[in-house]
Amino acid sequence: MRAADPNPVRTTCPYCGVGCGVLATPDRAGGAAIAGDPEHPSNFGRLCSKGSALGETLSLEGRLLHPEIDGRRASWDDALDEVADGFRRTLEAHGPGAVAIYLSGQLLTEDYYAANKLFKGFLGSANVDTNSRLCMSSSVAGHKRAFGSDTVPGTYRDLETADLLVLVGSNAAWCHPVLYQRMLAARAARGTKLVVIDPRATATSEEADLHLPIAAGADTVLFSGLLVALAERGALDRAYVADHTDGFEAALARAYELAPSLDAVAAACGLEAAAVTAFYDLFAATRRTVTLYSQGVNQSAQGTDKVGAILNVHLATGRIGREGMGPFSLTGQPNAMGGREVGGLANTLAAHMDFDAASIDRVQRFWGAPRMARAPGLKAVQMFEAIGRGEIKALWVMGTNPAASLPRADAVRDALGRLDLFVVSENIASNDTVNAGARIRLPAAAWGEKDGVVTNSERRISRQRAFLALPGQARPDWWAVAQVAKRLGFEDAFGWRTPGEVFREHAALSAFENDGARDFDIGALSDLDTRDYDQLRPTQWPARPGAARSDTRFFADGGYFTPTRRGRFVEVAPIASGSAHDDAHPLRLNTGRIRDQWHTMTRTGKSPRLASHLPEPFVEIHPADARAAGVVDGGFARVTSPHGAATLRVRVTDGARTGALFAPIHWTDETASHARVGALVHAVTDPFSGQPDAKATPAAIAPVSFALQGFAMARGDLGALDPAAWWAKATAPMGHGLLFALQAEPEVAALFPDMEPTDEIVEYVDAGRGVRRIAMFRDGELDACLFVGPMRQDGAWTYLRDKLGARLSEGQVRSLLLAGRASDGVAAGPMVCACHGVAKGVIDRAIAGGCHDTAAVGAATKAGTNCGSCLPEIRRMLAAQRIPATA
Ligand SMILES: Nc1nc2c(c(=O)[nH]1)N[C@H]1C(S)=C(S)[C@@H](COP(=O)(O)OP(=O)(O)OC[C@H]3O[C@@H](n4cnc5c(=O)[nH]c(N)nc54)[C@H](O)[C@@H]3O)O[C@H]1N2
Ligand SMILES: Nc1nc2c(c(=O)[nH]1)N[C@H]1C(S)=C(S)[C@@H](COP(=O)(O)OP(=O)(O)OC[C@H]3O[C@@H](n4cnc5c(=O)[nH]c(N)nc54)[C@H](O)[C@@H]3O)O[C@H]1N2
Numbered sequence: 001m002r003a004a005d006p007n008p009v010r011t012t013c014p015y016c017g018v019g020c021g022v023l024a025t026p027d028r029a030g031g032a033a034i035a036g037d038p039e040h041p042s043n044f045g046r047l048c049s050k051g052s053a054l055g056e057t058l059s060l061e062g063r064l065l066h067p068e069i070d071g072r073r074a075s076w077d078d079a080l081d082e083v084a085d086g087f088r089r090t091l092e093a094h095g096p097g098a099v100a101i102y103l104s105g106q107l108l109t110e111d112y113y114a115a116n117k118l119f120k121g122f123l124g125s126a127n128v129d130t131n132s133r134l135c136m137s138s139s140v141a142g143h144k145r146a147f148g149s150d151t152v153p154g155t156y157r158d159l160e161t162a163d164l165l166v167l168v169g170s171n172a173a174w175c176h177p178v179l180y181q182r183m184l185a186a187r188a189a190r191g192t193k194l195v196v197i198d199p200r201a202t203a204t205s206e207e208a209d210l211h212l213p214i215a216a217g218a219d220t221v222l223f224s225g226l227l228v229a230l231a232e233r234g235a236l237d238r239a240y241v242a243d244h245t246d247g248f249e250a251a252l253a254r255a256y257e258l259a260p261s262l263d264a265v266a267a268a269c270g271l272e273a274a275a276v277t278a279f280y281d282l283f284a285a286t287r288r289t290v291t292l293y294s295q296g297v298n299q300s301a302q303g304t305d306k307v308g309a310i311l312n313v314h315l316a317t318g319r320i321g322r323e324g325m326g327p328f329s330l331t332g333q334p335n336a337m338g339g340r341e342v343g344g345l346a347n348t349l350a351a352h353m354d355f356d357a358a359s360i361d362r363v364q365r366f367w368g369a370p371r372m373a374r375a376p377g378l379k380a381v382q383m384f385e386a387i388g389r390g391e392i393k394a395l396w397v398m399g400t401n402p403a404a405s406l407p408r409a410d411a412v413r414d415a416l417g418r419l420d421l422f423v424v425s426e427n428i429a430s431n432d433t434v435n436a437g438a439r440i441r442l443p444a445a446a447w448g449e450k451d452g453v454v455t456n457s458e459r460r461i462s463r464q465r466a467f468l469a470l471p472g473q474a475r476p477d478w479w480a481v482a483q484v485a486k487r488l489g490f491e492d493a494f495g496w497r498t499p500g501e502v503f504r505e506h507a508a509l510s511a512f513e514n515d516g517a518r519d520f521d522i523g524a525l526s527d528l529d530t531r532d533y534d535q536l537r538p539t540q541w542p543a544r545p546g547a548a549r550s551d552t553r554f555f556a557d558g559g560y561f562t563p564t565r566r567g568r569f570v571e572v573a574p575i576a577s578g579s580a581h582d583d584a585h586p587l588r589l590n591t592g593r594i595r596d597q598w599h600t601m602t603r604t605g606k607s608p609r610l611a612s613h614l615p616e617p618f619v620e621i622h623p624a625d626a627r628a629a630g631v632v633d634g635g636f637a638r639v640t641s642p643h644g645a646a647t648l649r650v651r652v653t654d655g656a657r658t659g660a661l662f663a664p665i666h667w668t669d670e671t672a673s674h675a676r677v678g679a680l681v682h683a684v685t686d687p688f689s690g691q692p693d694a695k696a697t698p699a700a701i702a703p704v705s706f707a708l709q710g711f712a713m714a715r716g717d718l719g720a721l722d723p724a725a726w727w728a729k730a731t732a733p734m735g736h737g738l739l740f741a742l743q744a745e746p747e748v749a750a751l752f753p754d755m756e757p758t759d760e761i762v763e764y765v766d767a768g769r770g771v772r773r774i775a776m777f778r779d780g781e782l783d784a785c786l787f788v789g790p791m792r793q794d795g796a797w798t799y800l801r802d803k804l805g806a807r808l809s810e811g812q813v814r815s816l817l818l819a820g821r822a823s824d825g826v827a828a829g830p831m832v833c834a835c836h837g838v839a840k841g842v843i844d845r846a847i848a849g850g851c852h853d854t855a856a857v858g859a860a861t862k863a864g865t866n867c868g869s870c871l872p873e874i875r876r877m878l879a880a881q882r883i884p885a886t887a
């Protein structure tokens with residue numbers, strides 16, 4: 001922070017559930033300098049690559065800035081009238097079952113609260129669901145089964161004071177990077193053991209003392225076997241079990257059935273028996289153990305049972321709610337927890353209350369609600385199936401992109417086209433959902449413009465504060481909901497003027513007739529005045545009125561929220577098979593995330609830094625499967641399932657499990673030609689939570705070949721390639737980039753619509769080899785370029801990305817065009833360190849030049865010295881050069 005910027009605004013990162021504090025210093029030109037907040041207890045000043053790059057995502061390019069009706073700009077009044085009329089008409093003609101709203105864990109608590117209240121209390125419809133259904137709902141269901149409430153018992157500090165960390169189905173090194181770095185720092189000091197349970201090798205498993213590459217879906221067997229092993233080793237906490245829990249004997253008996261012997265466990269999990277034993281020994285011997293889990297657990301046909309099997313071993317050892325121990329659900333989105341607090345899931349009501357008669361009555365009185373929903377509504381997958389059948393006729397989508405992120409995404413996209421009323425509240429003007437026929441488009445305030453609170457994985461409520469003016473006609477989502485409510489005649493109940501007023505109401509509901517009966521209570525925050533709310537510091541719940549708590553953990557001494565106030569062991573079912581195998585789809589498609597992109601790339605896609613790490617959609621495959629399918633590393637493949645297809649760059653890696661494919665979820669029709677991975681995913685859901693099994697869809701893979709590949713980039717716009725081409729967009733520092741593969745040379749004029757006759761064009765053509773390299777200069781500066789040839793051109797791509805707008809020497813141009821690479825040194829290769837922009841070639845050179853560990857590489861190149869997310873990759877490069885890595 002420079003001295004000239006005395007007043008940074010304290011806010012919270014809009015990405016993952018770690019919930020890092022951010023200091024944003026606006027530059028008065030629509031941008032801001034971004035730094036980690038040293039005082040925020042999530043990150044103490046650190047940010048990961050995505051958080052650090054937030055300043056690069058603030059441009060208004062692509063934003064939806066005005067309401068639209070039928071593709072035409074409209075006033076807010078007209079648009080809101082249209083929304084209100086549409087819902088009123090649908091309700092009158094078809095009843096509350098025909099209306100729905102689909103929300104997001106990226107909304108603020110205030111937005112979420114307002115939407116939930118309108119639908120469940122005033123329209124009488126519980127068809128209120130959220131993308132958290134795809135994200136955290138198995139954890140919610142698992143918590144409620146075992147604890148009687150959706151409670152995360154522990155805190156981040158426990159991750160630093162544990163002696164054993166078990167990460168199940170979590171790639172925290174990439175998905176919760178700052179928290180992961182906190183774990184690693186504490187581990188360096190304390191010698192914490194790290195076990196990673198994940199079918200594939202990841203940046204997270206690379207650091208582990210023990211990696212168990214489990215067969216997809218077998219976690220319940222592994223943890224049942226652990227329960228048995230703990231019993232047999234005498235490692236249970238019998239007193240805790242007796243005093244605070246029910247159902248142990250039945251759960252243990254079931255565990256014996258699922259895991260009759262060590263060999264049976266090893267076989268079911270596809271693991272070496274010795275590795276399983278090593279894990280069991282470590283777990284049995286280490287009291288301070290935290291088991292962290294994320295989507296490899298939740299997104300499963302058996303997600304709730306996986307959670308149950310994990311909770312069972314913590315209940316059985318009394319390792320819960322105490323310093324350094326407990327089960328810990330890592331939440332995905334910035335406000336996954338806030339959404340659960342307001343009751344944004346179709347099967348919850350509000351403030352951690354359900355659809356029991358007493359709760360319905362209580363919430364109705366609190367809201368003064370005329371038309372309460374009395375039973376759970378449809379969960380996301382069912383909701384969109386009902387839309388497809390024409391049963392739901394009016395839908396409002398807010399802050400999520402279901403046409404890309406739901407299973408069977410192509411079918412979902414088709415279903416959206418059938419709605420009578422389709423409203424989208426969005427930050428951006430174009431995405432797969434908006435383009436699926438949204439008639440009314442409402443411009444929502446984005447991060448940096450909106451104000452409210454979010455809750456992170458450890459139940460800590462932090463403020464997101466605005467530091468930019470609202471652009472165009474963009475307005476906060478809670479405001480749009482309140483305006484629609486007023487038009488439907490509910491002005492008294494939706495008369496808020498500020499987000500602080502919404503928050504106070506939400507806080508008051510949490511404490512209303514609570515008296516300790518419900519875990520979620522933030523009554524202490526229900527009388528904040530505007531100033532207190534503006535200045536609210538990160539606050540962990542519970543925050544009961546008048547009760548100062550020294551410990552914010554739960555359940556060390558029982559006190560569960562079940563009717564008996566005892567914890568419940570769960571009898572987990574045998575492994576669910578998901579979709580049955582069929583011969584045409586012999587593999588299982590696993591899907592997930594990469595380090596530097598966030599979901600459908602609406603924000604991270606704007607950052608050139610973040611586009612440099614993995615710029616293309618890809619599929620990972622084991623060498624044996626690749627051989628069998630005839631696909632090669634660096635080539636292309638078409639991956640198909642019974643529901644859809646995608647064409648992806650192939651990465652052959654030993655880190656893949658045989659029989660499994662892995663593809664990232666980030667590319668959509670906005671950013672790539674054929675990479676909507678959600679289109680392939682089956683709609684199998686967990687029986688308790690309704691969460692889709694996004695990690696194991698039966699799939700097939702076959703090679704695809706293109707005669708040519710290459711890239712184009714330009715300071716101005718890039719035109720389209722022919723529809724048969726494969727392409728992916730990747731932002732470049734001074735313009736736009738396009739990586740592509742095709743059968744015949746692209747048409748230059750179509751690709752560069754901004755080209756002018758006065759541009760100086762230097763071209764190299766080798767028609768025999770199909771090579772064409774063009775550099776275009778305007779006023780002596782590189783304005784655009786096109787490289788096409790039979791081979792990949794990664795080196796030139798990485799090199800030239802940074803050169804748009806630059807002046808190149810004659811020698812540089814000659815070498816680039818003739819040889820396809822830069823004269824000044826190595827082809828830099830892919831970017832490794834996004835924070836400091838250090839490419840692989842530079843790090844390779846440093847290692848060859850004598851840098852023997854990550855510290856030396858950092859000193860020489862700065863790589864790995866900011867967020868640390870690339871350290872695993874640097875370590876791998878050190879190992880590959882056979883120089884011992886000591887860090
Ligand atoms: N960079 C980045 N970070 C993010 C996000 C992002 O988009 N980008 N999104 C955020 C959100 S919303 C979420 S929900 C989180 C998700 O965070 P994670 O859950 O850590 O991420 P995923 O990549 O979805 O899946 C985690 C791992 O589960 C493994 N897995 C698959 N099947 C199984 C199985 O049967 N058993 C086990 N044990 N493991 C399995 C996968 O191989 C994968 O490595 O990340 C958050 N953070
Ligand atoms: N195959 C497969 N599918 C998955 C997953 C997987 O691992 N595999 N993971 C699932 C998980 S865990 C998640 S969380 C989902 C994520 O999937 P989505 O929620 O569909 O993805 P996002 O790209 O985050 O979409 C958010 C949208 O909301 C907009 N937006 C952001 N902030 C605001 C706001 O304040 N107001 C409004 N009105 N709009 C806003 C953005 O512009 C963007 O278009 O994907 C799920 N789908």
Ligand code: SF4
Binds near residue numbers: 049
């Ligand atoms: S770990 Fe990264 S993405 Fe997650 S909240 Fe922190 S800075 Fe944001």
Ligand SMILES: [Mo]
Binds near residue numbers: 135136332
């Ligand atoms: Mo998520």
